[in-house]
Amino acid sequence: MEDHDVPGAAGLFEQALCNGLAVIVEARWPGSEVDSKGRVKSAKVLLEVIAAEEARAGRIGPVLALEEPGAAPPVVGECIPYWDESESEPAVHVEIAVLREALRATAPRRHGKLSEKPLEVKHIDSLAKLDTHPALNSLHGEYGELSVAKEQVRDLWRRHQAENYLGMLSEAEIGRRVLAAQDLLPFDPKDRLISLGLQECPICDQESLLVEHLDDFGIGIGAGTCFVCGYYRSEAVVDEAAWQFTWLNRWKYE
Ligand SMILES: [Zn+2]
Incomplete structure (x- = not known):
């Protein structure tokens, strides 16, 4: 089966990306990270959720800057406009276009070879940028493993490069x-x-x-x-x- 040819890095990358996106979507649009059966959506679908929600708010583009998830909208009548409203910094940059390209690169290919389309550094950097999201920084346990998974992906990529070089x-x-x-x-x-x-x-x-x-x-x-x-x-x-x-x-x- 060709599935065995899928590099380990691809699987790890997808898993790490999926975990990271699920935390971000859950923090901002609770419930949208799971399907009707309560299963966490795939990385590809989670990217679609982010793109669709941001588009609804009038924000489109290859890179989406999501704001602080905890910054609740001010309650009318209880605060002075432009005074009490906190200026929220973007919490995380989701490089939609690069991440979609990465998922295409990691997708199993029917007749592809292992080295046909390896992950590139920009893909891994793009995954690493998700880690700045406060919901990811504060989480432990399953999702806290994201940074470890990221380093493992980098390592697999370095192994892949060294193996190719050794072949010469x-x-x-x-x-x-x-x-x-x-x-x-x-x-x-x-x-x-x-x-x-x-x-x-x-x-x-x-x-x-x-x-x-x-x-x-x-x-x-x-x-x-x-x-x-x-x-x-x-x-x-x-x-x-x-x-x-x-x-x-x-x-x-x-
Ligand atoms: Zn060596």
């Missing part, structure tokens, strides 16, 4: 780089011992990931850049991996 390298070139990676370590054996060193890269399986930072949980997973395939493993990714590891092995510490 010959065995001889990979071997040369593995040796050359040793030169990145301090020359003095004593300094070498205390340096964070090289770790095995999860993309090219070579001992060539130059570590710049170790996870905050003391597991020893290194963040850094691979000298062979260029994969960059971020601090957020290693902390999340270390947290997962600690959680899965928590019985050992009890």
Whole structure:
């Protein structure tokens, strides 16, 4: 089945986008985030809801600036016009056009290849912009995972890039780089011992990931850049991996 060819990044991206949009729609138009059976609508439909509601208020365009959801309209007779009315800053910018394009890019293709239409940085940036919404900042639990999911999407995108790049390298070139990676370590054996060193890269399986930072949980997973395939493993990714590891092995510490 072609469904198996859908990159993991696409699924994660859609899930993160769907979660983010559901929170935003629920905060502003409560009830509109779910269908008649109480299920959360898809990211595509949630974007349509936002576009339609904003169009009803006379706002259309590729980017919609939604205002603070808690800013209730002033009650007539109880406040002085233009004085008591607070100037509400836009809470979030929803880049409708870019997000629609991203969803088209992540949609499964019948005869497409994995790398035919990868997610682009602008798509992920556009998803990240939703995170400024106060309803998302204050939420915990399921929706609070949005920033983790976003970083995972970025990581999958970086893995995808590194895999593509690795495909261009010959065995001889990979071997040369593995040796050359040793030169990145301090020359003095004593300094070498205390340096964070090289770790095995999860993309090219070579001992060539130059570590710049170790996870905050003391597991020893290194963040850094691979000298062979260029994969960059971020601090957020290693902390999340270390947290997962600690959680899965928590019985050992009890
Ligand atoms: Zn690598």
